[in-house]
Amino acid sequence: MAPILVTGAAGGSQGGTGRRVAESLLEAGLPVRAFVHSDDARAAELKDLGAEIVLGDLREIQSVTPALQGVRRAYFTYPVTAGMLDAAAVFAAVGQQSGLERVVAVSQLGSDPQAGTPHMRRHWVAEQALDRAGIGAVHLRAAVFFENLRVAIGDTGVLALPLGSPDTVLPLIAGADVAGVGSGVLRTDGPVDPVLWLAGEIMTVGEAAEILGVPYVPVDAGEWARTAIDVYRDEVAVEHLTHLWTMFAAIGSGHELFRVTESIEQFTGRPPITLREFATAG
Numbered sequence: 001m002a003p004i005l006v007t008g009a010a011g012g013s014q015g016g017t018g019r020r021v022a023e024s025l026l027e028a029g030l031p032v033r034a035f036v037h038s039d040d041a042r043a044a045e046l047k048d049l050g051a052e053i054v055l056g057d058l059r060e061i062q063s064v065t066p067a068l069q070g071v072r073r074a075y076f077t078y079p080v081t082a083g084m085l086d087a088a089a090v091f092a093a094v095g096q097q098s099g100l101e102r103v104v105a106v107s108q109l110g111s112d113p114q115a116g117t118p119h120m121r122r123h124w125v126a127e128q129a130l131d132r133a134g135i136g137a138v139h140l141r142a143a144v145f146f147e148n149l150r151v152a153i154g155d156t157g158v159l160a161l162p163l164g165s166p167d168t169v170l171p172l173i174a175g176a177d178v179a180g181v182g183s184g185v186l187r188t189d190g191p192v193d194p195v196l197w198l199a200g201e202i203m204t205v206g207e208a209a210e211i212l213g214v215p216y217v218p219v220d221a222g223e224w225a226r227t228a229i230d231v232y233r234d235e236v237a238v239e240h241l242t243h244l245w246t247m248f249a250a251i252g253s254g255h256e257l258f259r260v261t262e263s264i265e266q267f268t269g270r271p272p273i274t275l276r277e278f279a280t281a282g
């Protein structure tokens with residue numbers, strides 16, 4: 001059987017979705033080619049689990065070409081940082097040449113040319129590049145990861161965000177559910193909708209903070225951006241998140257996209273993970 005290429009397979013601080021997809025496919029007995037960015041302990045663990053390891057940079061065609069050799073299905077994820085469009089364009093071009101038949105790609109809930117953050121607009125462009133390559137793209141347009149709130153809290157003991165009122169509504173999801181859908185789609189032979197909206201729980205930021213056991217503290221967006229760079233150490237991530245939180249504050253009590261979606265249960269076979277379950281699991 002052809003190996004399934006899983007990018008972001010080492011996992012990272014955003015959702016670890018690639019890592020979870022790789023593990024889930026390996027547990028199902030499927031051959032996994034794990035694309036890793038660093039030759040480190042995470043890669044060694046994947047190798048021990050039975051994955052074939054390929055090391056490279058997704059922005060570099062000379063890394064992606066051998067990685068996609070003989071592959072028919074792939075999971076594509078690239079963190080919120082510079083280079084996502086380069087990576088998507090390379091993956092689209094090489095995937096088309098190498099005969100890729102399905103790629104499950106992580107995107108964001110509001111991906112659209114008019115989206116409220118520059119990175120969401122880039123996600124829409126990345127979706128177009130993958131679609132036009134005719135490689136069976138399925139886009140996972142995911143809500144805010146629970147993990148994102150945990151990173152925002154860090155060791156501060158408060159959830160300080162520029163979200164205005166504690167009644168501002170957030171669409172949320174566990175990284176594990178994004179990965180569960182990704183793995184499920186990769187194991188599905190029949191047709192799948194090219195766009196899957198993924199939200200597992202809708203709640204106010206005040207409720208989310210309470211579940212995570214900390215107070216919510218509204219802060220000014222400019223002030224948040226100035227301190228966030230020390231936490232995220234990435235200008236693209238801070239730019240994206242500053243716009244994202246400001247956008248949610250402006251939307252306030254909800255948007256038509258803010259609804260729990262059936263795709264999670266459809267592809268994982270269980271209800272979405274709740275924030276309370278995520279918090280309890282630690």
Ligand SMILES: NC(=O)c1ccc[n+]([C@@H]2O[C@H](COP(=O)([O-])OP(=O)(O)OC[C@H]3O[C@@H](n4cnc5c(N)ncnc54)[C@H](OP(=O)(O)O)[C@@H]3O)[C@@H](O)[C@H]2O)c1
Nearest residue numbers: 008011012013014015016017037038057058077144145148
């Ligand atoms: N965070 C949220 O709230 C949220 C919400 C909705 C959608 N999303 C989407 O979720 C995606 C990210 O999730 P994730 O779970 O994959 O993130 P993650 O857990 O941070 O993992 C990112 C992986 O990509 C690897 N990587 C980084 N740069 C690379 C490069 N140039 N070439 C090859 N690999 C590279 C990292 O490896 P190293 O660690 O070795 O660099 C890491 O293993 C993004 O598309 C984002 O827009 C996020």
